[in-house]
Amino acid sequence: xxxxxxxxxxxxxxxxxxxxxxxxxxxxxxxxxxxxxxxxxxxxxxxxxxxxxxxxxxxxxxxxxxxxxxxxxxxxxxxxxxxxxxxxxxxxxxxxxxxxxxxxxxxxxxxxxxxxxxxxxxxxxxxxxxxxxxxxxxxxxxxxxxxxxxxxxxxxxxxxxxxxxxxxxxxxxxxxxxxxxxxxxxxxxxxxxxxxxxxxxxxxxxxxxxxxxxxxxxxxxxxxxxxxxxxxxxxxxxxxxxxxxxxxxxxxxxxxxxxxxxxxxxxxxxxxxxxxxxxxxxxxxxxxxxxxxxxxxxxxxxxxxxxxxxxxxxxxxxxxxxxxxxxxxxxxxxxxxxxxxxxxxxxxxxxxxxxxxxxxxxxxxxxxxxxxxxxxxxxxxx
Numbered sequence: 001x002x003x004x005x006x007x008x009x010x011x012x013x014x015x016x017x018x019x020x021x022x023x024x025x026x027x028x029x030x031x032x033x034x035x036x037x038x039x040x041x042x043x044x045x046x047x048x049x050x051x052x053x054x055x056x057x058x059x060x061x062x063x064x065x066x067x068x069x070x071x072x073x074x075x076x077x078x079x080x081x082x083x084x085x086x087x088x089x090x091x092x093x094x095x096x097x098x099x100x101x102x103x104x105x106x107x108x109x110x111x112x113x114x115x116x117x118x119x120x121x122x123x124x125x126x127x128x129x130x131x132x133x134x135x136x137x138x139x140x141x142x143x144x145x146x147x148x149x150x151x152x153x154x155x156x157x158x159x160x161x162x163x164x165x166x167x168x169x170x171x172x173x174x175x176x177x178x179x180x181x182x183x184x185x186x187x188x189x190x191x192x193x194x195x196x197x198x199x200x201x202x203x204x205x206x207x208x209x210x211x212x213x214x215x216x217x218x219x220x221x222x223x224x225x226x227x228x229x230x231x232x233x234x235x236x237x238x239x240x241x242x243x244x245x246x247x248x249x250x251x252x253x254x255x256x257x258x259x260x261x262x263x264x265x266x267x268x269x270x271x272x273x274x275x276x277x278x279x280x281x282x283x284x285x286x287x288x289x290x291x292x293x294x295x296x297x298x299x300x301x302x303x304x305x306x307x308x309x310x311x312x313x314x315x316x317x318x319x320x321x322x323x324x325x326x327x328x329x330x331x332x333x334x335x336x337x338x339x340x341x342x343x344x345x346x347x348x349x350x351x352x353x354x355x356x357x358x359x360x361x362x363x364x365x366x367x368x369x370x371x372x373x374x375x376x377x378x379x380x381x382x
Contacts, residue, residue: 043098049073052104055086061095065102065132072106082108085121085150092124092153099132099159107137107147112168116150116177117141123181127154134161137190143169146176146204147190153180153208160187162217167194171204173230174217179203183210185370189243190217197223198230199257201243206261207233212370214239216270220246224257224283227270232259238356238370239266247274251283253309254296260286265356267368270296277302279309280325281334286312289334291351295321295342295365305330317350321365 046052046065055063074083087093097120104119111117118139123129129148137147144150145167148159161175171177174188188202198204199222201215206229215228224231227241241255251257252275254268259282268281277283280294285308294307303310306320306327315333322328322336330336341347345359348366353359357366 053084055093055097056084059087059091059093059095062098063096064098065100065104068102069104070106071104071108075106075108077108080110082110083119085109085111085117086119087121087124089116089122092122092127093120094124094126094154096127097129097132099130101131103133103135104137105135107134107139109137109139109141111141113142115142116144118146118148118150118177120149121151123149123152123154123156125153125181127152129154129156129159131158133159134163137161137163137165139163140166141168141177143167144171144177144204146173147188149176151178151180152176152183155182155184156186157182157184158186162189163191165190165192167196167199167204169196170194170198171230172198172221173200173202173204174215175202177204179206179208179210179234181208183208183213185211186213188215188217192217192219194221194225194230197221199225200228200230201226201241202228203230205229205231205233206236209235210237210239212238212368214241214371216242218244218246221248223247223249224251225274226253226256226258226283227268227272229256230258232256232261232263234261236261236263236266238264238368240368240371241268241270243270245270245272245274247272247278247283249275251277251309252300253279253281253283254294254298255281255292257283258286259284259289262288263292264288264290265352265368266292267365268294268296269365272296272298272300274300274309275302276300277309278304279307279330280305280320280327281307281318283309284312285310285315288313289315289318291316291348292318293320293342293348293365295324298325298327303331305334306336307334317348319347
């Protein structure tokens with residue numbers, strides 16, 4: 001039992017034995033209290049870089065950062081290879097990693113010819129990562145490369161990342177290389193480059209769900225390059241991309257390079273440059289697109305469109321700005337409008353302006369409400 005401010009605290013430090021008040025109710029709440037609560041709940045505290053690397057010893061644990069971590073020294077670890085990614089393909093991370101609103105800064109991972117590279121190699125089906133920020137991370141690998149996770153089958157929410165990500169083969173993304181799970185309310189402002197196919201600002205390849213996410217970094221690659229996702233085989237809902245996209249071969253899009261899954265209520269405003277199959281929103285579309293818009297300048301050599309470069313499916317209630325994109329046509333069923341018309345609510349037929357979209361009449365394009373109360377700088381972790 002401990003005594004302070006007139007209270008007789010229990011051994012756990014959470015309840016007064018005299019008056020029954022809990023520490024969270026009383027004036028004595030402190031960092032020590034928070035730490036004791038974590039311990040009582042079986043949560044393992046991560047306070048140092050050594051603690052972070054030690055997650056490799058228990059891939060099913062429940063972890064929570066209790067402080068920001070400076071990982072600058074990882075640049076010189078393991079002969080320049082840097083931090084050793086957590087888990088493996090055969091033994092993925094299957095626990096919980098809660099950032100607690102804290103950041104890991106200056107993480108270095110330089111494993112150019114290794115697959116599944118990131119803070120986590122693979123996030124398993126039962127794994128969860130939330131409320132974690134990576135600032136100025138520099139991550140390189142072969143295929144399935146992302147700053148947070150090389151591949152993910154689990155749940156990622158409320159995370160953000162900035163820095164540089166590069167890969168020698170396919171599936172290279174700012175946050176994850178390959179997503180087979182769910183990503184929600186995450187942001188990426190990485191510079192992402194891939195030597196081959198499936199390169200995206202947030203995810204290189206998506207076969208899961210991505211909801212209310214945004215990406216703003218420059219993305220470059222050879223085949224299937226997108227501001228948010230390189231190749232989409234899953235679902236993208238209420239997302240936006242604002243970064244410049246450069247595709248050296250086929251399939252370059254402001255939001256997705258190649259989409260074989262659903263895209264709804266999303267927008268792209270970054271410049272798109274490519275060779276063939278180039279679109280302001282999607283380079284090549286093979287599934288449904290609904291209630292989307294694009295406004296970034298679009299340049300390409302063949303099969304170029306303001307909204308979609310080449311379309312094999314259905315595009316409904318979607319629009320592009322013919323003036324800012326520099327394109328009068330789209331190889332799909334979208335509708336081109338002038339800049340003036342793109343800032344009029346009446347243009348956007350059957351859009352939900354009560355809960356999904358908002359617009360400043362005559363001043364701005366429709367904007368997703370899920371981002372309305374968040375920093376609009378487009379740069380994460382500054």
